[in-house]
Amino acid sequence: MEYRKVKDQESYDDLSLKDVESLSGRSLSSANATGLSSAGGAKGKSSWKLKSVVTLALTLLTSSQAILIVWSKRAGKYEYSVITANFSVEALKCLLSLAALFRTWNHHGVTDDNRLTTSFDEVSVYPIPAILYMVKNLLQYYIFAYVDAPAYQILKNLNIISTGVLYRIILKKKLSEIQWAAFILLCAGCTTAQLNPSSDHVLQTPIQGWMMAIVMALLSGFAGVYTEAIIKKRPSRNINVQNFWLYIFGVIFNLVAICVQDYDAVMTKGFFHGYSFITVLMIVNHALSGIAVSMVMKYADNIVKVYSTSVAMLLTAVVSVFLFNFHLSLAFFLGSTVVSVSVYLHSVGKLQPQK
Amino acid sequence: MEYRKVKDQESYDDLSLKDVESLSGRSLSSANATGLSSAGGAKGKSSWKLKSVVTLALTLLTSSQAILIVWSKRAGKYEYSVITANFSVEALKCLLSLAALFRTWNHHGVTDDNRLTTSFDEVSVYPIPAILYMVKNLLQYYIFAYVDAPAYQILKNLNIISTGVLYRIILKKKLSEIQWAAFILLCAGCTTAQLNPSSDHVLQTPIQGWMMAIVMALLSGFAGVYTEAIIKKRPSRNINVQNFWLYIFGVIFNLVAICVQDYDAVMTKGFFHGYSFITVLMIVNHALSGIAVSMVMKYADNIVKVYSTSVAMLLTAVVSVFLFNFHLSLAFFLGSTVVSVSVYLHSVGKLQPQK
Numbered sequence: 083m084e085y086r087k088v089k090d091q092e093s094y095d096d097l098s099l100k101d102v103e104s105l106s107g108r109s110l111s112s113a114n115a116t117g118l119s120s121a122g123g124a125k126g127k128s129s130w131k132l133k134s135v136v137t138l139a140l141t142l143l144t145s146s147q148a149i150l151i152v153w154s155k156r157a158g159k160y161e162y163s164v165i166t167a168n169f170s171v172e173a174l175k176c177l178l179s180l181a182a183l184f185r186t187w188n189h190h191g192v193t194d195d196n197r198l199t200t201s202f203d204e205v206s207v208y209p210i211p212a213i214l215y216m217v218k219n220l221l222q223y224y225i226f227a228y229v230d231a232p233a234y235q236i237l238k239n240l241n242i243i244s245t246g247v248l249y250r251i252i253l254k255k256k257l258s259e260i261q262w263a264a265f266i267l268l269c270a271g272c273t274t275a276q277l278n279p280s281s282d283h284v285l286q287t288p289i290q291g292w293m294m295a296i297v298m299a300l301l302s303g304f305a306g307v308y309t310e311a312i313i314k315k316r317p318s319r320n321i322n323v324q325n326f327w328l329y330i331f332g333v334i335f336n337l338v339a340i341c342v343q344d345y346d347a348v349m350t351k352g353f354f355h356g357y358s359f360i361t362v363l364m365i366v367n368h369a370l371s372g373i374a375v376s377m378v379m380k381y382a383d384n385i386v387k388v389y390s391t392s393v394a395m396l397l398t399a400v401v402s403v404f405l406f407n408f409h410l411s412l413a414f415f416l417g418s419t420v421v422s423v424s425v426y427l428h429s430v431g432k433l434q435p436q437k
Numbered sequence: 438m439e440y441r442k443v444k445d446q447e448s449y450d451d452l453s454l455k456d457v458e459s460l461s462g463r464s465l466s467s468a469n470a471t472g473l474s475s476a477g478g479a480k481g482k483s484s485w486k487l488k489s490v491v492t493l494a495l496t497l498l499t500s501s502q503a504i505l506i507v508w509s510k511r512a513g514k515y516e517y518s519v520i521t522a523n524f525s526v527e528a529l530k531c532l533l534s535l536a537a538l539f540r541t542w543n544h545h546g547v548t549d550d551n552r553l554t555t556s557f558d559e560v561s562v563y564p565i566p567a568i569l570y571m572v573k574n575l576l577q578y579y580i581f582a583y584v585d586a587p588a589y590q591i592l593k594n595l596n597i598i599s600t601g602v603l604y605r606i607i608l609k610k611k612l613s614e615i616q617w618a619a620f621i622l623l624c625a626g627c628t629t630a631q632l633n634p635s636s637d638h639v640l641q642t643p644i645q646g647w648m649m650a651i652v653m654a655l656l657s658g659f660a661g662v663y664t665e666a667i668i669k670k671r672p673s674r675n676i677n678v679q680n681f682w683l684y685i686f687g688v689i690f691n692l693v694a695i696c697v698q699d700y701d702a703v704m705t706k707g708f709f710h711g712y713s714f715i716t717v718l719m720i721v722n723h724a725l726s727g728i729a730v731s732m733v734m735k736y737a738d739n740i741v742k743v744y745s746t747s748v749a750m751l752l753t754a755v756v757s758v759f760l761f762n763f764h765l766s767l768a769f770f771l772g773s774t775v776v777s778v779s780v781y782l783h784s785v786g787k788l789q790p791q792k
Contacts, residue, residue, distance in 0.1 A: 236767070259785060260615065263778050267622065270774045273767075279634040281767050412591070412628075412636050413768065419625045420775055423618050427782070430614060 129381060136377035137390050143371040144394035149401060150364040161356035165336060165344045167365055172332035174369040179325040186320065196320035200327065207312055209331045211305035216335070218301040221294055228291030233284040235276055237295040242269040242388055244296075244303030249384050252307045257385070260431030265385075267424035272392050275399070275417025306387065310379045317380075325376050389425060396421060484736060491732035492745050498726040499749035504756060505719040517711035520691060520699045522720055527687035529724040534680040541675065551675035555682065562667055564686045566660035571690070573656040576649055583646030588639040590631055592650040597624040597743055599651075599658030604739050607662045612740070615786030620740075622779035627747050630754070630772025661742065665734045672735075680731050744783065747776060 186196050225234060246265045249255060257265065287295070313324055340348060347355070378387045396418050402408035541551050584592065601620045604610060612620065642650070668679055695703060702710070733742045751773050757763035 260782070263782055263785075267775060267778055270771045270778075274629050274771045274775075277632065277768055277771075285767055410640075412640055413632055416625045416629045416632075420622060420629075423622055423625075427615070427618055430618075 133378075133382045133386070136374055136381055137386055140371065140374035140378050140387065140390045141394045141397070143367055143374055144391050145397035145401065147364075147367055147371055147394075148398045149405060150360060150367055152406065153360045153364075161358075162361050163340075163344050163347060163355065165339050166348060166353055167357075167361065169333065169336035169340060170365045171368040171372065172329050172336055174365060175329040175372050176326060176333055178369060178373060179322045179329060182322040183320070183326070186322065195318050196323060198323055198326065200323070204316070205327050207308075208327045211309050212331045212335055214301050214305040214308070218298050218305075221298050221301075225291060225294045225298065228294065229287050230283060232278065232280055233287060233291075234295075236273055236281055236284045237287070237291075238299075239269050239273045239276075240295055240299035241302050242272065242392070244299040245306055245384050245388050248300070248303045248307045249310075252304070253311060253383075255383070258431045261385075261428050264424045264427035264431060267420050267427070268389065268392055271417045271420030271424055272395060273417070274420060275396060275414045277413035277417070278411070303384075306379075306384050309376075310384050313376065313380045321376065321380050324380070325373060328376060329372070385428075389428065392421060393425065488737045488741070491729055491736055492741055495726065495729035495733050495742065495745045496749045496752070498722055498729055499746050500752035500756065502719075502722055502726055502749075503753045504760060505715060505722055507761065508715045508719075516713075517709075517716050518695075518699050518702060520694050521703060521708055522712075522716065524688065524691035524695060525720045526723040526727065527684050527691055529720060530684040530727050531681060531688055533724060533728060534677045534684060537677040538675070538681070541677065550673050551678060553678055553681065555678070559671070560682050562663075563682045566664050567686045567690055569656050569660040569663070573653050573660075576653050576656075580646060580649045580653065583649065584642050585638060587633065587635055588642060588646075589650075591628055591636055591639045592642070592646075593654075594624050594628045594631075595650055595654035596657050597627065597747070599654040600661055600739050600743050603655070603658045603662045604665075607659070608666060608738075610738070613786045616740075616783050619779045619782035619786060622775050622782070623744065623747055626772045626775030626779055627750060628772070629775060630751060630769045632768035632772070633766070658739075661734075661739050664731075665739050668731065668735045676732065676735050679735070680728060683731060684727070740783075744780060748780065751776060 183196065183198065190196070229237065242265065246257070246262070250257065309328075313321075316324070375387060378390065396414075399408060399410065399414060403410055538551065538553065545551070580589065597620065601612070601617070605612065664683075668676075671679070730742060733745065751769075754763060754765065754769060758765055
């Protein structure tokens with residue numbers, strides 16, 4: 083059941099990946115007009131290629147994430163402080179965004195679109211998704227009073243449905259009927275792939291557990307959709323500036339968390355206590371994944387992100403067979419088949435005249 | 438695990454239902470031209486309605502079949518001879534077909550289409566599917582050397598794929614891309630719905646077991662597709678005449694089986710020994726199901742039959758919750774969701790321009 087442990091760790095990834103995806107843009111509905119096609123000037127031509135590259139990058143980075151987390155542990159325990167690692171991820175993302183910005187400034191000079199300085203109006207909503215994720219992660223401690231960890235993994239697939247529904251309601255973007263069917267299949271397929279003999283526990287989840295799982299799925303879906311709306315609200319704005327403002331709140335939030343939770347340990351043992359080469363690799367991977375998520379939000383959308391991370395979940399399991407002797411179940415094969423058909427239908431569905 | 442027992446019994450149903458579906462028509466490809474639309478004259482108008490009614494009838498009859506089989510047993514054993522019950526089903530189907538024919542003759546007189554007498558050319562291929570099913574049922578005894586009963590239930594879902602492939606190859610009818618995707622989902626969904634903690638045994642099936650399972654699926658699929666080809670080869674021929682010739686071979690084959698296997702028991706205890714009211718109900722249900730299968734073959738096709746019996750499998754499980762305290766698993770819900778989406782996609786797929 084090593085794989086389940088891998089999945090368990092993803093709840094902390096969710097935080098590190100996304101509590102940084104804060105965003106800007108007061109009028110959400112105005113973001114509708116600014117889709118991928120209007121993503122500005124010269125980039126417009128190569129948008130399909132860009133979309134494919136960032137999606138592939140997100141898939142590969144996410145699928146290696148869980149594996150690195152397992153490797154970074156010794157005997158099932160973290161030897162390093164998870165919060166300092168989160169902080170390092172956020173800080174690295176800020177640095178990478180700034181480095182990319184410096185290159186842009188050197189080549190093209192400072193313009194309205196790529197200057198780092200910003201208005202309060204633009205930056206004020208960037209911390210909101212971070213706050214949403216914080217509330218979700220607080221709830222996470224309470225939901226375990228009602229459901230066990232394997233059941234929680236199953237319930238987390240509600241995120242797929244909530245993202246689809248909120249994407250439709252908030253961004254007012256339409257999916258074709260076939261794409262909706264594909265999205266239901268994606269949720270069913272991912273859940274099937276994760277089935278194990280104890281999964282039926284989830285059916286005994288009390289009503290409080292269901293309510294909390296649904297609220298958490300909505301918070302997570304809302305944060306994702308909100309990030310997309312705010313990034314797309316200013317399509318011509320340089321993505322690295324947007325990323326910097328997204329990530330800087332992650333740095334601040336994690337600094338507060340270190341002071342509250344890990345101050346003594348950091349002071350006595352040192353900030354980078356217990357870090358190994360794998361820990362550093364993991365931090366680099368997380369930072370790049372985080373940037374890939376932002377890129378997917380700007381050049382594609384939340385639906386692409388959900389497909390990308392779902393396929394990554396399956397890839398992780400397949401790679402785990404070789405690395406950790408993980409046993410692939412019949413349920414995994416069936417779930418993977420359903421997810422594959424879902425990916426196919428999502429792309430075929432686009433071609434339908436009704437879209 | 439009462440439900441699994443119910444499913445186990447369906448292998449014998451397959452025999453009683455289908456080894457009677459023998460058929461006629463030397464040139465299979467010529468059957469292509471004679472689809473539902475050409476099913477002749479006055480019936481053409483109401484063909485859609487007829488198709489819906491026979492499909493619904495097949496679904497309801499099949500779903501109550503497994504339940505009646507469980508009821509007809511006492512303490513998990515049959516108190517009656519299964520072979521005499523099969524014979525009774527075949528005989529009843531013949532009688533019902535003849536009764537329907539007498540009514541037609543009284544109303545419309547004897548015509549070329551509804552006369553019972555036939556040419557050797559027409560009737561000569563009717564026993565072929567019966568022989569195919571016999572070979573399949575012989576193989577069934579040998580496959581258990583390589584796979585256990587629950588694994589066999591899982592492998593039986595290969596029938597869905599083999600029917601789709603042979604339907605395409607032999608009848609040369611096209612399914613749209615979305616309908617193919619739906620068909621793969623139907624197979625994956627049905628298998629998912631049947632998953633239980635011991636299902637993973639199927640992955641340890643040796644190569645001989647897989648080969649036999651595939652051969653059995655091909656035999657079963659071929660018999661079904663062959664029946665459809667032969668029934669549709671003469672679209673204007675009265676269905677009750679076709680049924681009579683299909684079923685009479687079932688009567689003969691089962692009479693031989695009684696003589697070979699159950700002669701002593703029948704002679705000492707009597708033909709109807711151990712029959713109860715439920716046994717009689719079960720026989721009536723099987724006879725009507727068999728007729729419904731023929732009707733679906735004539736007015737719809739094998740694809741509709743596969744969807745119909747798959748949905749019936751799910752309905753059986755739901756009804757079993759109330760009747761036998763059968764426990765529905767999470768896998769069942771996920772599988773049912775996938776099957777439902779598959780049914781939806783199959784009907785939406787028809788509307789696509791490429792079809």
